[in-house]
Amino acid sequence: MLIKLTFHIILLMFSAGIVSAQNFESVEKVAEGILISLSDGDSVNPNNLTELKYLLSSDIDTNESGFTLAVNQQSIDSLTNHLEEFESELKSISTDSAFVLFNGWYLHFQNMFYDYNKEKFFSSPKTKILFFSTSMSCYCTLKMCRNQTVEILKFVRSNNVNCDYWVIDSYWHNELQIEYETLFAPSVIVFDGNNKVICKIEYDEKMISLLSEFLSSVKN
16 A cells, blocks of 8 residues: 555656646747747737746646657746746846847747657658757857847748748757758758758858748749
8 A cells, every 4th residue: 555655646746747748839839929029129028928937837738749748847947937037137128138038048948848849840741941040159140040040930930831840059959960960050951751851051141032942942
């Protein structure tokens, strides 16, 4: 009886310390909206921050996408605390500074769900866009990464591009850069539905134009 009771206690403790990756898509959508809005010079809607915090605090057991990778509760708490720090800074900083800080939070979020993203990305049968950003580099590179992150997000949202996409912080996760010999950030790799590399664009200010031209040529 004692053994059974102990087992149930351990199981309950383990379950309480794990948060499903269910909410990834919902958090990602809201976060990307905030990032795009800030890049356009708009202030942050407080309701969006409230929604983000609510989604991060929601414990949902199943995952509609079929991927069941879990995230440690301590990591969720770190992400939530980072968001609260950003919220407290909003009162005393410019929109440009808010854009820089929130981009850091967005990369933190992507880092936390790296394994989940990797499985989901390479399981997709669609054409896929992999974008390498970075959270640590010189000023010019960081600025270019921030701007092109937003350009990628706007591109996939507004052009009805039937592609999946993934933004990676290559400072913390550079194994795919090494594997695909794409050692600069920002850079983009396009994969076909079979995960074959069909295009690379590295550290180019015209990245989105080149990407658009390539995808149009493939489509035609």
